[in-house]
Amino acid sequence: MKIIACCKIVPNEEEISILPNRELSMTGASLKISQYDLNALETGKQLASETNGTMTALSIGPAASLANSKIRKDILSRGADELSLVPDDSDECFDSLQTAKAIAGALKLMEYDVVICGAGSSDLYAQEVGIQAGTLLGIPVMNNITGIKVLSESTLLVERTLENGVEALEIPLPAVLSVSSEINIPAVPSMRDIMKAGKKPVNELTIEAKTDASTQTLEQLAPAAQDRRQEIIEGDGEEAVSALVQFLKKEGF
Amino acid sequence: MAIPSIFIVSDNYSVLPEFCCGAKTLADSVTAIVFGDETAAKAAANCSADKIIFCPVAEEGAPEDYASAIAAEIKAVPNAIVLVNNSIRGHLLAGKISVYLDTAVISGANNLSVEEDKFICSRMVYGGTAQRKEIFTKPYGIVTIAGGIFDVAPAGGETTDIRAIEGAPEGSIPRISRNEKKEGAVNLAAAKRIIDIGRGLAAEEDLDMCRKLAKLLDAEVGCSRPIAENNKWMPKACYLGITGVQVKPDLIVTLGLSGQVQHIGGINKSKVIIAINKDKAAPIFKNADFGLVGDMYKIVPALIDKLS
Numbered sequence: 001m002k003i004i005a006c007c008k009i010v011p012n013e014e015e016i017s018i019l020p021n022r023e024l025s026m027t028g029a030s031l032k033i034s035q036y037d038l039n040a041l042e043t044g045k046q047l048a049s050e051t052n053g054t055m056t057a058l059s060i061g062p063a064a065s066l067a068n069s070k071i072r073k074d075i076l077s078r079g080a081d082e083l084s085l086v087p088d089d090s091d092e093c094f095d096s097l098q099t100a101k102a103i104a105g106a107l108k109l110m111e112y113d114v115v116i117c118g119a120g121s122s123d124l125y126a127q128e129v130g131i132q133a134g135t136l137l138g139i140p141v142m143n144n145i146t147g148i149k150v151l152s153e154s155t156l157l158v159e160r161t162l163e164n165g166v167e168a169l170e171i172p173l174p175a176v177l178s179v180s181s182e183i184n185i186p187a188v189p190s191m192r193d194i195m196k197a198g199k200k201p202v203n204e205l206t207i208e209a210k211t212d213a214s215t216q217t218l219e220q221l222a223p224a225a226q227d228r229r230q231e232i233i234e235g236d237g238e239e240a241v242s243a244l245v246q247f248l249k250k251e252g253f
Numbered sequence: 254m255a256i257p258s259i260f261i262v263s264d265n266y267s268v269l270p271e272f273c274c275g276a277k278t279l280a281d282s283v284t285a286i287v288f289g290d291e292t293a294a295k296a297a298a299n300c301s302a303d304k305i306i307f308c309p310v311a312e313e314g315a316p317e318d319y320a321s322a323i324a325a326e327i328k329a330v331p332n333a334i335v336l337v338n339n340s341i342r343g344h345l346l347a348g349k350i351s352v353y354l355d356t357a358v359i360s361g362a363n364n365l366s367v368e369e370d371k372f373i374c375s376r377m378v379y380g381g382t383a384q385r386k387e388i389f390t391k392p393y394g395i396v397t398i399a400g401g402i403f404d405v406a407p408a409g410g411e412t413t414d415i416r417a418i419e420g421a422p423e424g425s426i427p428r429i430s431r432n433e434k435k436e437g438a439v440n441l442a443a444a445k446r447i448i449d450i451g452r453g454l455a456a457e458e459d460l461d462m463c464r465k466l467a468k469l470l471d472a473e474v475g476c477s478r479p480i481a482e483n484n485k486w487m488p489k490a491c492y493l494g495i496t497g498v499q500v501k502p503d504l505i506v507t508l509g510l511s512g513q514v515q516h517i518g519g520i521n522k523s524k525v526i527i528a529i530n531k532d533k534a535a536p537i538f539k540n541a542d543f544g545l546v547g548d549m550y551k552i553v554p555a556l557i558d559k560l561s
Contacts, residue, residue: 127344128358214357
């Protein structure tokens with residue numbers, strides 16, 4: 001099977017600094033593969049190995065992020081045979097539909113049986129892009145997949161975990177699947193994987209999917225510090241526990 | 254000022270009264286789209302919507318198959334905001350409908366308001382590092398929301414304007430089986446008191462101790478992401494945070510929880526936060542009203558003793 005795993009390159013949210021005016025500064029934040037896309041890459045790797053197929057990783061975003069050789073190597077060390085990139089500097093604040101249109105545009109230039117997406121990106125976490133991309137292409141889409149079994153060259157049996165149950169669905173291919181982070185534990189690339197990654201092909205695609213944004217950001221600020229009382233007591237003895245009980249009583253609990 | 258029209262799309266009847274009632278404060282007209290037959294729609298008639306359109310999902314079908322029919326109903330008005338409940342099916346519906354209406358989805362909004370005819374959505378981004386305020390620039394906009402964002406008591410106005418959807422389902426994916434989970438899903442978003450467990454918990458068996466404390470305090474039990482996703486000690490539906498459940502109880506007691514920004518973003522609307530953690534430097538103490546720096550394995554049993 002020909003598998004495409006989508007992965008987004010995002011700033012490491014733990015390294016974003018907050019300026020005194022509560023605006024965010026990304027300058028000190030390193031780039032990383034969006035956390036949930038590690039599950040997508042792992043799923044793609046396993047599916048490719050099971051079907052003697054291939055996996056191509058696909059990433060869309062600002063050219064400067066995609067040019068980062070460390071990230072490219074990181075993606076390729078996770079089981080992808082090659083990496084396709086769509087540099088797009090037109091708008092760094094892609095909304096979910098713009099991203100989906102860019103992915104759908106790239107997919108039109110590629111061959112695939114299954115497209116795998118993560119649950120959502122760790123920066124914006126819309127959880128919609130895979131669904132939108134598949135819908136734009138008019139092929140089956142399904143989200144929160146927690147298991148995949150190959151039935152034939154053109155059908156997968158997937159397990160989808162809902163809030164109140166689990167369903168098994170027969171997905172005709174080609175299709176786009178968003179996988180839950182529960183589906184696997186992404187393997188840490190070995191030294192050999194990392195060495196091999198440097199030799200794998202990277203290609204850039206040019207697409208014609210320029211679209212208008214559907215949303216406009218008015219403001220983006222770190223949450224104002226909540227006024228907390230911070231009555232902190234050190235100790236786990238009788239007195240400390242009594243103080244906690246007193247506090248609970250005083251608050252009416 | 255209000256916008257003209259809001260559509261509510263929900264695969265869960267229990268959030269309808271809250272969503273409709275909240276939407277009534279933002280829009281002139283509220284239409285609820287529900288999944289079920291006419292009888293079920295009539296049973297939901299007191300949800301405060303002006304109109305109800307029901308999608309009679311067949312036994313072998315699924316709510317998401319109605320996405321294009323729902324989009325066609327929405328297109329009958331010149332512009333509208335669509336609020337979809339933040340469930341897995343809800344996300345699938347939202348994504349499909351957004352393509353048919355050619356607009357983006359703003360996911361997991363935690364505040365909605367109308368200012369100068371603009372519909373403003375706020376939500377957390379970058380794992381809770383910032384709150385982003387956005388507006389739609391197209392005639393239609395789709396927003397997914399969880400229960401608990403509207404502070405309104407349902408008024409219970411009964412609607413008689415109930416009809417079946419005009420379009421038919423399409424694009425159905427064959428379902429081989431469906432297993433309903435037996436245990437009732439905990440509604441953390443609605444809980445008044447929560448015990449919130451973090452990685453300070455050494456073993457799965459120790460959950461019993463936490464549950465005992467929860468029972469004494471009449472609280473539900475939630476946890477951090479690693480407890481649910483890495484350790485799998487609790488269901489995924491129980492983890493609190495920006496990518497999990499966002500809550501605003503009267504009381505939350507965190508046990509062995511460090512307080513990463515992603516987690517704090519999900520609990521910082523709680524009225525009172527109590528923290529118990531060995532690590533004095535844990536960020537949770539900056540976000541707590543009352544904290545004990547100490548061993549939860551000494552504190553929790555002693556607390557259970559005192560409260561019993």
